Amino acid sequence: MVTLVDVARHAGVSASTVSYVLSGKRPISGPTRLRVRASIEQLGYQPHAGARALASSRSRxxxxxxxxxxxxxxxxxxxxxxxxxxxxxxxxxxxxxxxxxxxxxxxxxxxxxxxxxxxxxxxxxxxxxxxxxxxxxxxxxxxxxxxxxxxxxxxxxxDFTAAGALCVEHLAGLGHREIAVIGEAPGVYARHTGFAERTLRGLRDRAAGLGVGLLHRPCEGGHDAVAGVLARIFDERPGVSAFVVQNETAVEPLLALLRRTGRAVPEDVSVVAVCPEPIAAQASVALTSVAIPAQxxxxxxxxxxxxxxxxxxxxxxxxxxxxxxxxxxxxxxxxxxxxxxxxxxTPVLTVRDSSGPPPARAVRN
Incomplete structure (x- = not known):
């Protein structure tokens, strides 16, 4: 195991000089500091974590x-x-x-x-x-x-507020006048989780500004939960021609249920998601989406x-x-x-296969 003394000998300095370079507690000239660092790299020296924490009062x-x-x-x-x-x-x-x-x-x-x-x-x-x-x-x-x-x-x-606004702007620009939002699980809103609340604010504010109808329904995710929410949405708003989904577990169940009820995407219904890029790109219908830049x-x-x-x-x-x-x-x-x-x-909306103009019957004069 390489020791501090080995580093000092290799760099041609005292052990205390190496210690000061490591701790920064005393000024060391630039050339000497560079020489010590080079020796540390060449020898592969690793300061003892516990000793370093005690010396610097930092645990890293x-x-x-x-x-x-x-x-x-x-x-x-x-x-x-x-x-x-x-x-x-x-x-x-x-x-x-x-x-x-x-x-x-x-x-x-x-x-x-x-x-x-x-x-x-x-x-x-x-x-x-x-x-x-x-x-x-x-x-x-x-x-x-x-x-x-x-x-x-x-x-x-x-900027989730801007992300919500982007989704509405895209759909409204295509001609959609009634949009439904399938949101996160109810508990997420009950806790007032920031990203969900801010997305919803962006959706509602932009829809109001553009004169677009917006219906938001939380959803637990999974086939049965999405089926129940979807049925209620069409009961309440038969004219809905587009969905915004902010619930990764609801994406595939929604697409499957729309197919089962004879609604083609995007010919009959458009779908836009706020979700990670792989989920949108690899969905059964490639989704127009705002990506979540997790990394x-x-x-x-x-x-x-x-x-x-x-x-x-x-x-x-x-x-x-x-x-x-x-x-x-x-x-x-x-x-x-x-x-x-x-x-x-800044959110970025990527247009894929899931969004297009609404069917003629869904366009409101």
């Missing part, structure tokens, strides 16, 4: 809070989590995954013990009970989501967090934090020097 662990609820589409959540883990590792951090629904108590336990030095929160609700803990001098944190009041918080998310959200959340942590160079481990990640994030707009703020990714 990020806690990722992602409650895995039965009424949420878990694959999207896990895709974001994997992106967080891989990006964090590239910056020399490990990730502690918290999947329970403990809320503030878990946040206090992990950060109060010093186990994690920073936090990324997912499944953000409009009035999230974890936020007071963060605002009360809590740990550095980034939210993958947007609460009702983001003041003083560091947030990144897809990008995970990456940007970590880079915003790292930018904030890097604002304290005296505590950095230069081997892992050379500033390149933060600089890259600043260049592409994915971070704002670690400051609190909101970054919303």
């Amino acid at each position: 662990i990020i806690a990722l809070m992602v409650p895995l609820r039965t009424d949420m589409y878990v694959p999207v959540m896990l895709e974001i989590a994997v992106s967080v883990a891989t990006t964090a590792r590239a910056h020399g951090y490990d990730v502690l995954l918290l999947t329970g629904e403990e809320g503030p108590s878990a946040l206090r336990r992990v950060t109060g013990s010093g186990l994690a030095e920073a936090v990324i929160l997912m499944d953000v609700q409009l009035d999230d009970e974890r936020l007071p803990v963060l605002r009360a001098a809590g740990p550095p944190a980034v939210l993958v989501g947007l609460p009702a009041d983001p003041a003083g918080l560091n947030c990144v998310d897809l 990008e959200l995970g990456r940007r959340a970590v880079e915003r967090l790292i930018a904030g942590l890097s604002a304290h160079p005296a505590d950095e481990d230069p081997v892992h934090s050379d500033g390149e990640g933060a600089a890259r994030a600043a260049r592409d707009g994915s971070a704002h020097d670690g400051a609190a703020g909101v970054e919303l990714l």
